[in-house]
Amino acid sequence: MGAIQALRGTQDILPTEIGYWQQIEATARDIFAKAVYQEIRPPIIEQTELFERGIGEATDVVGKEMYTFRDRGDRSISLRPEMTAGVVRAFIQHSLGAGVHRLWYTGPVFRYERPGAGRQRQFYQVGVENIGTQDPRADVEVIALATQLLQDLGLKSLKLDLNSVGQGEDRQRYREALVSFLSPYKSELDKDSQDRLDRNPLRILDSKDKRTQEIVGDAPSLLEYLGDESRQHFDRVQQLLGDLSINYHLNPCLVRGLDYYTHTAFEIKAESLGNEATVCGGGRYDGLVAELGGKETPAVGWAIGMERLVLLLQQLGEEKPPKLDFYLVSRGDRATAQALVLAQKLRYFGFSVELDLSGAAFGKQFKRADRSNAMACLVIGDAEAENQTVNLKWMATQKQEAIAQSQLLTMTDTLKKQMKH
């Protein structure tokens, strides 16, 4: 077969579904603007080292899912597998400095994985980062933005899972406790968990293997190992979420896949998406800025997977049909020329206008007008062209009147009212 196809795991977003994307983008922009978050657009490619250092070489995302290649200067380059590392790199590079920085972004990210529904190799994220404060209010502000966005899109029955993964010393102590608890059971754990026992033991907590889950059920809880500072932070986050009436479920097994998280970790899930249930994931990452060479700077953020949101919106099935003011029906050389000019003028006055280019019989053109959901048709044939008039026909009532073309443009206010602009 000669035709070239899109690469596996990449997708064309066609006009039939672009409405969902635009709806998400518009809603997000509006919410971010009101909370004074500013857009940032980091590049799609970065030095591979940025992700290795930022996200962690032991993570699946970096270890086996990254698109990495050498460029002509023999540098190791990677397509970004997520946006936070790039945003933080930009923050450091441009010395954005002290104080609180509220940022948001959207764009494609890349992970080399087996594609499926709601899971692509090139997929789109929208996310926020609140950089510069350790205040638990920042954690909650950010979570509130996510829940508001989902709510404004009409998505209900989403579940917010919350946990604290503590910080440095807490996690080190817990890690030791967990490893010594699990080691006697090593042979009973699933294979992946056995491998993780020394590499990344915390991730064993959210293994879906049944036997592993049973064992983990009796393991010491991360929450019991939180130091005073972590404990206080987490308590305050929960209290503030309560003040905002944001419902959440404590999930002590929630451990996120990227190394940089500290304190608050959360995910928002939709059960109707089955396996690919996580719509939004995020948390606090107080160590990342320093890890990437900046000053010690606390931060918190999240990312939403846009195609999963689109799937949820499609399940709601409430796409509005595009509205059209005028459908222009014309035939004959003089008439089609006049129709073209009239269409341009009406657009200048703010109307949406579709010009029928077929030159087919009027009957065919009206049929298309009907399907286009136009409020009204403007008809120019030989007779109208001769008199410089136009027939205005309202599709709903079938009422029709002849108007001078020049006059039509003087009654645009009246027309707009009838169009319910």
Add this chain to the structure above:
RNA sequence: GCGGGUGUAGCCAAGUGGUUAAGGCAGUGGAUUGUGAUUCCACCAUUCGCGGGUUCAAUUCCCGUCAUCCGCCCCA
């Protein structure tokens, strides 16, 4: 990366080891050189994702490959 299902027109689909590959929707032209429903007629896959094999004969059976979907893993 592993296990499984699927692949016939723009879309939804029936079908069979035997030579013309149903049907529906959409589209185009016409009945109706100038008015939307309905109707009627015609056209719309030299070919069944792609490549190879078995066979006198393959869309059908076999192998490979690509794509897609489900599960595992992981995440958004």
